Amino acid sequence: MPLEASADTPLWMLGAGGAVLVAVVAVAWNLTLRRKVRTRTQELARSESQFRALTVNSPDTILRLSQDGRILFANAAVSDLLGLDSGQVEGKKLYELGLGQEWAESWQRNIEMVIRTSEALDSEMTSAQDRTFSGRWFPEPDETGRALHALVVWRDVTERKGVEDERRRIETQLYEAQRWESLGVLAGSVAHDFNNHLAAILGQAEVGLMDDEGGSGPRTSLQNIRETARQAADLCRQLSAFSRRGGEGPVVLDVSGLVAEMTGLLAATLPRGVDLQIACDAGLPPVEGDAGQIRQLLLNMMLNAGSMLQGRAGVVLLRANDVELQAQMLALREDSRGLEPGTYIQIEVTDNGPGLDEAGLSQLFQPFFAPDATGRGLGLAVARAIAVAHRGFLHASSSPGEGTTVQVFLPATSRPAAAPEAAPSPLGTGGKVLLVDDDAMVLNATSRLLEKIGMTPITASDGVQGMEKFLIHRDEVVCVILDLNMPYMNGAETLKNLRASGCNCPVIVASGFSQLLITQEMRALGIAAFLEKPYTFEMLARTLERVMATAEA
Known part of the structure; x- marks a missing residue:
């Protein structure tokens, strides 16, 4: 109440x-x-x-650590990371676990960082078993939100990292392949245009020399022009080899004879004060390949050896011998995988220069590389392209203070080396040759060479005009010399139309590109020969002699 x-x-x-x-x-x-x-x-x-079941049975290593680096908790997976079970690590500080000072200090820094900042961080480590672990560190707050301890979860990412590394390696290879392809396209295009100009220069020089036989004209100047044009043509072959478009066609070559023939030139490529020593085994089996490209390969290897000396006097040793390479040996190196086992000719060029470290060696096959940072030219990049084109491979080894060794391995052949061809004799048939080329200077020079051979040229500046000229002189044309790259109607289209119009005479394809660009369709339509620009009087005469003899047989 x-x-x-x-x-x-x-x-x-x-x-x-x-x-x-x-x-x-x-x-x-x-x-x-x-x-x-x-x-x-x-x-x-x-x-x-539930938490204990998750942590104890988790395949990830879970650790709880105090601020001073003492392990307060460790699940069973810690043995994968540290090689110790949880009972051996709980209650101990990091430096007591035998991890090594670097690991202990790194872990301690991570603990202090997450406790101080209350923010998570990531790290990575490799275990004693060579396994890769990815770690996620984060703070453990108390009831007030203040971080007192650190937690870390380590996950084994060895397989994942291996997959990622492989993906990056493939991406790098793809990028390198695309870069080399772009450089190759550029080099091939430059070589093609340059070869057209050289064809005109070389042709005019040879005509001038033939006109001046026994006379008092400027023979020395014409000879110098011809020699310079030939050297420039070798440069074009180098560019073409880089683009994998070049080549005069495979022949059987005696490597020992080729080295002996080039001894003077090889020595001349080395700086003064450098002694060239040559040791070629006798009776080496021949190789099959493009003679000009093999010469270029040897020159580039020698030029590289000279640059490796970095201006010092020294010794360069060129050795050649045959070796047996088994499939297992070829599979060891990436650049020789997939090649046929058997006998290979090994050509080795060694210098006694200062050598290269690992970083320098990795760049050795890059264009314009030189150890003194004054690189110029395509160097061993071309040499490697030539080796690959000949079903071989290039290998280099070097270390600081030990010099550099570059080896090329080319497959030997059982075919005998070809005997030297006899000099061509003038055809003197008076037959008419239809010459189709869009370069006026090439038309002029080649026409004069044909006249010296004894043929009558009929010229056309493109495929359309070539067809018109053929239809007018179809009963008189005994051979056609046809360029590949032309406006209005290219070489392939012209050849197709010629055959459709009843042209049964031999057709020679002449181009600044190589015969690798000749399509299967063109081969099916019948090509008697391929003539790579720039060609000499002798090359033109020999080719005509061969195709005409075949046509008459």
């Missing part, structure tokens, strides 16, 4: 019944609280059990 304490504040007095009610409520509240505590305790126990 209410009692008056004052006018504004009433007081209540409980009787016996009210006291009982309060007691009942208190008991009920206590029971409810106990139930909640028990339920919450069970939930916490269940959560802890």
